Amino acid sequence: MSTADLSSGSLFPAAIRATSPHRVLGRFAAVVCIVLAGCGDNPPPALGGDPDNGRLLLRQFGCGxxxxxxxxxxxxxxxxxxxxxxxxRVYLGGVLPNTPENMVRWIRNPKQFDPETAMPDLPIAEGQARDIVAYLQGLK
Ligand code: HEC
Incomplete structure (x- = not known):
């Protein structure tokens, strides 16, 4: 193959034509993804918690x-x-890196991470804290 063949440009339009059906398929896949949800914008609740129950628990424990x-x-x-x-938020209580796991720990025992905090340690079970975190993770 000569240099002239490579620089002629004739290979490139062919390559673009070859990829276009894939682009169409890609767009179709993106639409299916959005329709089925669960992709991108709607990840599953953090740590498998139940956000609806979390909202009830936020009321019951008087967090409000x-x-x-x-x-x-x-x-x-x-x-x-x-x-x-x-x-x-980047840190919980200004001290603990904000991850779903750490939020569970903070909610159950905030004084473990900041002994001076006004937030009380409340008798919250691990599963209840996961439900609360599933709700709070939706607050962006
Ligand atoms: C008596 C008041 C009080 C109650 C009740 C309380 N908190 Fe807090 N909470 C605080 C204070 C004060 C802070 C700030 C902590 C700090 O900066 O030291 C805080 C911080 C937090 C944070 C970290 C937020 C951030 O931006 O740093 C979360 C999450 C949180 N509380 C959740 C809860 C949940 C869930 C409940 C109920 C189970 C609850 N709190 C009950 C006072 C309270």
Whole structure:
């Protein structure tokens, strides 16, 4: 093959034509993905918790007496920070890197991570904390 063959450009249009059916398929796959959900925008709840039960538990444990919590009735407390956007916060309580696992630990034993915090250790079971975190992870 001569240099002239390579530089003529004739190979490239053919290559583009060859990929276009794949692009169409790719778009189709993206649409199917969005229709079926579970892709990208709607990941499964963190740690397998139940966000609906989490919302009920946030009420039962009275978290709203200290926190504003979007979507939780009467949760307008101003002792602690608003939990709006808590899923995207960098540190919990300013000390603990924010991951779903750490949020479970913080909710069960905040004083373990910050002995001075005004947030009390509450008798919350691991599974209950996972449900709460599943709800809070939706607050972005
Ligand atoms: C007596 C008030 C009080 C109660 C009740 C309370 N918290 Fe808190 N919470 C706080 C305070 C104050 C902070 C800030 C902690 C710090 O910075 O030291 C906090 C921090 C947090 C954080 C970390 C937020 C961040 O941006 O750092 C989460 C998550 C949280 N609380 C969830 C809960 C949940 C869930 C409940 C109910 C089970 C609850 N809290 C009950 C006072 C409270």
């Amino acid at each position: 007496s200290c926190h504003r919590i979007p979507g939780v009735a009467a949760a307008r407390g101003n002792v602690g920070p608003s939990l709006e956007g808590v899923a995207t």
